[in-house]
Amino acid sequence: MSRARAPEPVVEEDTLTPRRNPDLTGHDEAESLLLDAWNSGRLPHAWLIGGPPGIGKATLAFRFARFVLAQGQGQAESSLFGAPEPPRSLALAPEQPVFRRVASGGHADLLTVERQRDEKRDRLKRDIAVDDVRKIGPFLRKTSAEGGWRVAVIDGADRMNLSGLNAILKILEEPPPGALLLLVSDNPGGMLPTIRSRCRKLNLNPLPEETVLNLLVQHRPGLGAEDRAALARLSEGSIGRAIDLADAGGLDLYRELIGLLGTLPRLDIAAAHAFGDKLTRKQDEGLYETATELLVWWLARFARSLARGAWPAEVVAGEAALMTRLANARGLERWVEVWEKVQRLFARAESANLDRKQVVLNALATLEAAAT
Numbered sequence: 001m002s003r004a005r006a007p008e009p010v011v012e013e014d015t016l017t018p019r020r021n022p023d024l025t026g027h028d029e030a031e032s033l034l035l036d037a038w039n040s041g042r043l044p045h046a047w048l049i050g051g052p053p054g055i056g057k058a059t060l061a062f063r064f065a066r067f068v069l070a071q072g073q074g075q076a077e078s079s080l081f082g083a084p085e086p087p088r089s090l091a092l093a094p095e096q097p098v099f100r101r102v103a104s105g106g107h108a109d110l111l112t113v114e115r116q117r118d119e120k121r122d123r124l125k126r127d128i129a130v131d132d133v134r135k136i137g138p139f140l141r142k143t144s145a146e147g148g149w150r151v152a153v154i155d156g157a158d159r160m161n162l163s164g165l166n167a168i169l170k171i172l173e174e175p176p177p178g179a180l181l182l183l184v185s186d187n188p189g190g191m192l193p194t195i196r197s198r199c200r201k202l203n204l205n206p207l208p209e210e211t212v213l214n215l216l217v218q219h220r221p222g223l224g225a226e227d228r229a230a231l232a233r234l235s236e237g238s239i240g241r242a243i244d245l246a247d248a249g250g251l252d253l254y255r256e257l258i259g260l261l262g263t264l265p266r267l268d269i270a271a272a273h274a275f276g277d278k279l280t281r282k283q284d285e286g287l288y289e290t291a292t293e294l295l296v297w298w299l300a301r302f303a304r305s306l307a308r309g310a311w312p313a314e315v316v317a318g319e320a321a322l323m324t325r326l327a328n329a330r331g332l333e334r335w336v337e338v339w340e341k342v343q344r345l346f347a348r349a350e351s352a353n354l355d356r357k358q359v360v361l362n363a364l365a366t367l368e369a370a371a372t
Contacts, residue, residue: 016219016243018058019112020103020157022094025057025215025239026207031090033202034064038071039086044200045175047158050188051204054240058155061182061202062102063090065151068180069109070098072148093215106144111136114155128156132162140179150179158190165192172198207238215239220246227251233315248290255316257294260364262322265329265371276357282364288356292346295363298340306332310372329371338370 021354024031030049037043047056047064067090082110101107113132115124136152144150154160171181172195183199185191187211207215212232216223216239223231223246230251235242244253260271279288306327311320326335342363349359 003092004049006145016179016240019062019105021059021062022091022099024056024059024063024090026211027060027204030060030202030204031063033061035090036086037200038068043068043180045179045197046172046181046199047202048185048188048196048199049202049204050185052206052236052238052243053186054235054238054242055204055206056239057184057186057204058153060154061155061184063092065110065153065180065182066090066092066098066102068149068151069107069332072146081264089094107185109148109155110152111150111152112155113152115159126159127160127161130155130161130162130163130167137167138183140171141176144178144248148178150176151182152180153184155184157185160186165195169195169198197339207239208237209233212237212239212242216242216246219243230254230315233313245290248286250290250294253287253291254294254298257291257298258316258319258322261298261367264322265369267364267368272361273357276360279360280356288360292360292363296339296343296346299335299342302304302326303332303335303339306335307346326371338366341366 029075033355034047039359047061049061051057067087070092071087094100095102098107102110105112113128113136115126115128116132117123118125133154136154140150140152142150154168157168168181168183169192175181181199183191188196188203190200209232212235213228216228217229219229219239220243227246229243231246233247234254245254248283260268260275263271275291279291281287301312302323305323311323314320345359345363345366348354349356
């Protein structure tokens with residue numbers, strides 16, 4: 001007597017989470033490349049999917065993982081009625097059983113390795129734990145639970161330490177049959193050359209600004225048109241970054257930051273102290289990380305634009321005038337030094353647990369000294 005199978009769990013979490021996202025926008029060429037590799041019957045056992053953060057790399061990896069797991073053992077195998085029509089898309093419907101099991105983290109033939117959360121600090125840990133990486137080899141060597149492929153996804157592969165990278169290298173040197181390894185990396189160039197050379201590389205480009213705008217309409221419909229346009233420009237082609245900034249109040253922070261920098265060359269000290277106090281309130285702990293990232297990003301953008309000799313389109317009004325005034329005060333070399341110094345200051349503050357308000361004031365004082 002057969003036992004009735006329990007219904008698949010209904011997933012109610014944010015569909016933008018890569019393992020739960022049924023949609024992939026702006027990466028048709030990459031999807032076609034993966035599909036062609038599958039239909040060829042000679043699928044590479046390891047792929048390195050690279051590109052800037054938040055543009056859909058992990059979404060593509062899970063999309064491909066679901067597709068492969070749903071195909072079972074065959075790759076367009078012949079039958080009594082001839083070879084079946086090759087698949088034309090990687091997409092699976094959200095109600096499809098494989099999709100549901102992957103979304104809920106319950107597929108026996110899929111292993112996901114990523115940074116874990118630091119409960120004490122309420123944020124993701126800096127690196128992927130090496131013990132988690134070492135689980136991949138034994139997992140891929142096991143017999144498939146469902147008679148098809150075994151798939152491992154490493155989300156944030158550039159966050160592995162040397163021990164973790166060496167563990168992956170051993171797998172790549174002797175890949176098990178029927179195993180697929182998908183490495184997702186914001187910085188594939190920083191990984192070991194021996195790993196890069198053993199993977200099929202697939203680089204994704206930032207999304208067009210119009211695509212980010214359309215996705216914001218879909219996923220954050222409560223935003224006004226002006227805010228959507230500013231976030232799309234601020235995110236530089238990353239829908240993930242745009243949504244993170246929207247949810248964290250990053251756009252208001254950016255406007256406040258530009259207003260504060262607009263007081264240069266004589267920094268408004270009272271406003272600077274108020275800004276530092278705001279960023280270091282316990283109930284708004286995430287504001288500090290968001291604001292410091294935005295300041296480093298703005299300085300890098302300013303330096304790049306100064307090198308090109310043309311200002312970028314403004315995110316908020318007044319940026320072009322601010323950049324012109326600062327460029328007239330000092331040349332490119334000096335502003336690159338400022339960017340590097342501020343970047344080091346924030347990194348040192350994180351590792352040494354320095355007073356955050358004083359760190360912000362020191363960063364602003366560095367800009368004031370350069371602008372004077």
